[in-house]
Amino acid sequence: xxxxxxxxxxxxxxxxxxxxxxxxxxxxxxxxxxxxxxxxxxxxxxxxxxxxxxxxxxxxxxxxxxxxxxxxxxxxxxxxxxxxxxxxxxxxxxxxxxxxxxxxxxxxxxxxxxxxxxxxxxxxxxxxxxxxxxxxxxxxxxxxxxxxxxxxxxxxxxxxxxxxxxxxxxxxxxxxxxxxxxxxxxxxxxxxxxxxxxxxxxxxxxxxxxxxxxxxxxxxxxxxxxxxxxxxxxxxxxxxxxxxxxxxxxxxxxxxxxxxxxxxxxxxxxxxxxxxxxxxxxxxxxxxxxxxxxxxxxxxxxxxxxxxxxxxxxxxxxxxxxxxxxxxxxxxxxxxxxxxxxxxxxxxxxxxxxxxxxxxxxxxxxxxxxxxxxxxxxxxxxxxxxxxxxxxxxxxxxxxxxxxxx
Amino acid sequence: xxxxxxxxxxxxxxxxxxxxxxxxxxxxxxxxxxxxxxxxxxxxxxxxxxxxxxxxxxxxxxxxxxxxxxxxxxxxxxxxxxxxxxxxxxxxxxxxxxxxxxxxxxxxxxxxxxxxxxxxxxxxxxxxxxxxxxxxxxxxxxxxxxxxxxxxxxxxxxxxxxxxxxxxxxxxxxxxxxxxxxxxxxxxxxxxxxxxxxxxxxxxxxxxxxxxxxxxxxxxxxxxxxxxxxxxxxxxxxxxxxxxxxxxxxxxxxxxxxxxxxxxxxxxxxxxxxxxxxxxxxxxxxxxxxxxxxxxxxxxxxxxxxxxxxxxxxxxxxxxxxxxxxxxxxxxxxxxxxxxxxxxxxxxxxxxxxxxxxxxxxxxxxxxxxxxxxxxxxxxxxxxxxxxxxxxxxxxxxxxxxxxxx
Numbered sequence: 001x002x003x004x005x006x007x008x009x010x011x012x013x014x015x016x017x018x019x020x021x022x023x024x025x026x027x028x029x030x031x032x033x034x035x036x037x038x039x040x041x042x043x044x045x046x047x048x049x050x051x052x053x054x055x056x057x058x059x060x061x062x063x064x065x066x067x068x069x070x071x072x073x074x075x076x077x078x079x080x081x082x083x084x085x086x087x088x089x090x091x092x093x094x095x096x097x098x099x100x101x102x103x104x105x106x107x108x109x110x111x112x113x114x115x116x117x118x119x120x121x122x123x124x125x126x127x128x129x130x131x132x133x134x135x136x137x138x139x140x141x142x143x144x145x146x147x148x149x150x151x152x153x154x155x156x157x158x159x160x161x162x163x164x165x166x167x168x169x170x171x172x173x174x175x176x177x178x179x180x181x182x183x184x185x186x187x188x189x190x191x192x193x194x195x196x197x198x199x200x201x202x203x204x205x206x207x208x209x210x211x212x213x214x215x216x217x218x219x220x221x222x223x224x225x226x227x228x229x230x231x232x233x234x235x236x237x238x239x240x241x242x243x244x245x246x247x248x249x250x251x252x253x254x255x256x257x258x259x260x261x262x263x264x265x266x267x268x269x270x271x272x273x274x275x276x277x278x279x280x281x282x283x284x285x286x287x288x289x290x291x292x293x294x295x296x297x298x299x300x301x302x303x304x305x306x307x308x309x310x311x312x313x314x315x316x317x318x319x320x321x322x323x324x325x326x327x328x329x330x331x332x333x334x335x336x337x338x339x340x341x342x343x344x345x346x347x348x349x350x351x352x353x354x355x356x357x358x359x360x361x362x363x364x365x366x367x368x369x370x371x372x373x374x375x376x377x378x379x380x381x382x383x384x385x386x387x388x389x390x391x392x393x394x395x396x397x398x399x400x401x402x403x404x405x406x
Numbered sequence: 407x408x409x410x411x412x413x414x415x416x417x418x419x420x421x422x423x424x425x426x427x428x429x430x431x432x433x434x435x436x437x438x439x440x441x442x443x444x445x446x447x448x449x450x451x452x453x454x455x456x457x458x459x460x461x462x463x464x465x466x467x468x469x470x471x472x473x474x475x476x477x478x479x480x481x482x483x484x485x486x487x488x489x490x491x492x493x494x495x496x497x498x499x500x501x502x503x504x505x506x507x508x509x510x511x512x513x514x515x516x517x518x519x520x521x522x523x524x525x526x527x528x529x530x531x532x533x534x535x536x537x538x539x540x541x542x543x544x545x546x547x548x549x550x551x552x553x554x555x556x557x558x559x560x561x562x563x564x565x566x567x568x569x570x571x572x573x574x575x576x577x578x579x580x581x582x583x584x585x586x587x588x589x590x591x592x593x594x595x596x597x598x599x600x601x602x603x604x605x606x607x608x609x610x611x612x613x614x615x616x617x618x619x620x621x622x623x624x625x626x627x628x629x630x631x632x633x634x635x636x637x638x639x640x641x642x643x644x645x646x647x648x649x650x651x652x653x654x655x656x657x658x659x660x661x662x663x664x665x666x667x668x669x670x671x672x673x674x675x676x677x678x679x680x681x682x683x684x685x686x687x688x689x690x691x692x693x694x695x696x697x698x699x700x701x702x703x704x705x706x707x708x709x710x711x712x713x714x715x716x717x718x719x720x721x722x723x724x725x726x727x728x729x730x731x732x733x734x735x736x737x738x739x740x741x742x743x744x745x746x747x748x749x750x751x752x753x754x755x756x757x758x759x760x761x762x763x764x765x766x767x768x769x770x771x772x773x774x775x776x777x778x779x780x781x782x783x784x785x786x787x788x789x790x791x792x793x794x795x796x797x798x799x800x801x802x803x804x805x806x807x808x809x810x811x812x
Contacts, residue, residue, distance in 0.1 A: 056735030056743050056759075086731045088744070088760035121728020122761050231732050308714070312804050322527020325492045326637050329462030337462045338494070353462075354494035355528050395801040398718050 003257045004168050005264065008175070011146035011162035015175040015200035017042040017242030020145035022152030025133035027126055028081030028119060034152035036133050037078040038102070039196055040141055044112055045240035046205045047073035048212040052233035058085035059095040060115040061232055067099075067111050071205040073238055074112040076196060077102045078153055080181075084117040084125045085231040094125045101131055105138045116194050116234050118155055118181065150179040153194055157181055161272040167261045169254040170245040174201045176261045178237075180220075180269040193220060195235040195269055201258060202241030204249035211259045212237045212266075219266035223274045224305040224390040237262070274389045279396030282314050283389070285374040288333075291384035296333040300377060301388040303331030311393035319364035321349045328377065339380040345373045409663045410574050411670065414581070417552035417568035421581040421606035423448040423648030426551035428558030431539035433532055434487030434525060440558035442539050443484040444508070445602055446547055450518055451646035452611045453479035454618040458639035464491035465501040466521040470640055473505075473517050477611040479644055480518040482602060483508045484559050486587075490523040490531045491637040500531045507537055511544045522600050522640050524561055524587065556585040559600055563587055567678040573667045575660040576651040580607045582667045584643075586626075586675040599626060601641040601675055607664060608647030610655035617665045618643045618672075625672035629680045630711040630796040643668070680795045685802030688720050689795070691780040694739075697790035702739040706783060707794040709737030717799035725770035727755045734783065745786040751779045 013020050018041055022034040049068045051061050067073070077098055084091050095115050103110035117125070150160040164177035182193035197212075216235050241247075248258050275283050286305050291297035304310055307327040313320040321342055328335055342350035344367040348359050367373050419426050424447055428440040455474045457467050473479070483504055490497050501521050509516035523531070556566040570583035588599035603618075622641050647653075654664050681689050692711050697703035710716055713733040719726040727748055734741055748756035750773040754765050773779050 054732060054735035055739075055741055056731050083728070086728055086743070086756070086760050088758065091760075120726070121731060122756075231728075231735060308799075315804065320526070320528075322489070322492055322637075325462050325527060326460060329460035329637060333461075335461055337492070350492070350528075352494065354492050354497075393714075393804060395804045398721065398799060398801045398804060 001256050001260065003260060005257070005261050006166050008164045008166055010164035011150050011177050011179045012039055012196055012198045013143050013146035014164045014177040015198045015240070015242065017200055017240045018198050019141040019143050020149045021137055021140035021142060022145070022148040023133050023137045023140060025079070025129045027079055027129055031081050034148065035080045036130060036137055037149040037152045038137050038141060039076045039149060039198070040106065041074050041238055041240040042242065043240055044072045044074045045238040046203050046208055047071060047114070048205070048209040048237045050213055050216045050235045052230060054231050056086065056231045058083055058117060058232040059087065059091040060084055060117045061234060062092070063095045063099060064114045064116070064234055064236065067114055070111050072112060073114050073236070074108050075102055075106055076114045076116060076236060078116040078194065079125070079130065080153055080155055081119040082117060082123050082125050083119045083121045083232050085121045087122065087124050090124055094127055097127060098125070098130060101134055105134050114236055116232070118153065118194055118232055121231060146179065153179065153181040155181065156278055157276050159276050161269055161276065163265045163268040165261050165264055167257055169201055169248060169258055170252065172243045172245045174199060174243045174245060176201070176265050178265045178269050180273060182273045193230070193233045193273065195220065197235070197237040197262070197265055199239045200241065200243035201239055201245050202247050203239040204247055207249040207255070208237065208239055211262055214259070215263040215266040218263060219270035222388050223270045224302065224388055271389060274391050277391040279394040280391035281394055282392040283372045284314060284391060286388045286390060287374060287385070288377045288379065289385040290379040290381055291386070292334045292382040294384040294386060297384040297386035299331045300328050300333040300335070300379065301386045303327040304375065304377070305388045305390035308393055314368065314392035315394045317365065317368045319344065319349065319361065319368045324375065324377070325350065325353070333379070334381065335379050336381060341378040341380065343376045344368065345370070407662050407666065409666060411571050411663070411667050414570045414572055416570035417556050417583050417585050418445055418602055418604045419549050419552035420570045420583040421604045421648065423606055423646045424604050425547040425549050426555045427543055427546035427548060428551070428554040429539050429543045429546060431485070431535045433485055433535055437487050440554065441486045442536060442543055443555040443558045444543050444547060445482045445555060445604070446512065447480050447644055447646040448648065449646055450478045450480045451644040452477060452609050452614055453520070454611070454615040454643045456619055456622045456641045458636060460637050462492065462637045464489055464523060464638045465493065465497040466490055466523045467638055467640060468498070469501045469505060470520045470522070470642065473520055476517050478518060479520050479642070480514050481508055481512055482520045482522060482642060484522040484600065485531070485536065486559055486561055487525040488523060488529050488531050489525045489527045489638050491527045493528065493530050496530055500533055503533060504531070504536060507540055511540050520642055522638070524559065524600055524638055527637060552585065559585070559587040561587065563682050565682050567675055567682065569671050569674040571667050571670055573663055575607055575654060575664055576658065578649045578651045580605060580649045580651060582607070582671050584671045584675050586679060588679045599636070599639045599679065601626065601672070603641070603643040603668070603671055605645045606647065606649035607645050607651050608653050609645040609664070610653055613655040613661070614643065614645055617668055620665070621669045621672040624669060625676035628794050629676045630708065630794055677795060680797050683797040685800040686797035687800055688798040689778045690720060690797060692794045692796060693780060693791070694783045694785065695791040696785040696787055697792070698740045698788040700790040700792060703790040703792035705737045706734050706739040706741070706785065707792045709733040710781065710783070711794045711796035714799055720774065720798035721800045723771065723774045725750065725755065725767065725774045730781065730783070731756065731759070739785070740787065741785050742787060747784040747786065749782045750774065751776070
């Protein structure tokens, strides 16, 4: 596939016809920065979304799932500092009210408003603070507001995460951009992770939904920080057509170019989450090939990327591949121990299930001393493969999470 | 059931007819203490065993599984410092040789020798050191040697773990005793965990195997330190009949008393492992009741006990029950969020899936400040229940495991 796709500086307000703003509503006393954000499209946009698979789902997630049925969105209201999860009937009323207040402030239909919350579980939203802050938030909307929102949605993240690309589709220059937050509770199937993607292309809703689901499955669902999955994970994508393209859909000649651009944005955002993982000092790509099936590869990669023993060895720069073998062994994947090969950035560590002859501890330590490396496992049992992106487990992870709530 | 069971001081040489010894063979240079141990019964004993479910199995585990088929054992040779796992064909030859050397030194049949190894994965056993140390080890055998073995099998453990009970069976005073090691890589289905249980009762082999499997399922398989499972886990139990009982088996009137005593020994040993968990500062019992099935209860309890976010909150003394709700939600257990109740040592934290009215953060913090407490989850969806024993996740866990190998 040929594409003229290019990275540009920017975020969710880079595509034409989007505005955004963030203010400090004071949702969590101890948080001394913006915590309430709004992303608005000038016109109703086609919307796609994917949500947490956790059976404990926050009310705003349920609201988004319901509104997604209509296929259109014009505004996303987002708060940090409080997840509005495990808040019972009050939580649903509050999520509804957040949508209603936003709709009346913007003078749009309430089914066009999507609501996202992130922060501590089990505490009700301070609705009076949100209500007081909304008029000022709406007034602050601007086409330069994307960066402020990228900051305001963060919780324990250290850096803001924005990606934008341009590509020619249907003869028009189109922009696709996104922002995300999340650094703890990160696991496949998305976890305390929010991402918002905007484009000024015009896109058929079903096609957009399939495109987004595929992109999420190859990006956000492949990252692991700690194996915990949250109650609030949401990825929303809005396509408003402001670039003047015809309606893109699966049979359009530029469809693959479009999907490729969406995948790029999702992939880059996902990588940014892992690199900003709580306490992370190393970025590790885990690839499993030669598995009996893709599912076996997935299980093995996930077990390696989740193992506290493997992750602490990465942290310590200790090329203890025995822990990787043990993780593969208990992963549930069908493997033959004597066929397993493992390389670290191409340096053979394990051959046929045991220490590779000819590889020195020094060479392996040199790889583990890097900030980024790849652990490649070949099970030599089939054609299934899978890639996961993860980080090490450091003492800082523990201190961050031992002190987060109170 | 009435029993006159009593705890006594002692370990594997407390039952009549058992001797043991430990020496320093120098298997791992940096280890400045005994690392080679022998437990011997005066006469061939009935043996039962349970082993790791990891698909990557160390050669000594496979040797034990094979010898278990004969149903009898007279000696267990155990080394620390090297797991003899992921060592290929050489590893099998070394495990066999360890058994052969022990058999010829003791002048017993080689199928009566069981071999256990624990330590670093992927490094071959220094067989010359083991061979040199064996004669001295055999000479040192004594009926007071149990405590020395309890010390010599330890790796990152901080304290030795012995339990002994006496109980009257078939009119004779019988002793049942055990030792164990393990403090990292601890998860259900046993992980870098070795346990050796001896008794001077005479027991039918099939009955002993069933009794041990049940006891292990309710003890060692319920403890979680970090969720990793090892390649070498082994529980072996020897019953030599030296107390002069008739053959105990399932239909014997004292069978339940016997099994109860074995369960007591396994349970106490398992609890000792968790309390000595790598970096552990708190001992937490997680009970799940009211689950749709026992399997659902198991999944929920395991997800809570494994969650790094839950465990770091325990470490920080932060009663952040939202993380427990999230873990229940992603556990795979079939739950209804609005029916979930959670108590901490009887203090209601969550009622109907949200913060319990009337419970204060102060009361919850008081529970979390304790060294030991119970997290009780009632799913109100059925009659399935499960209990897991676990500990917190501390910065010390990370530093221990970041520095272990090299």
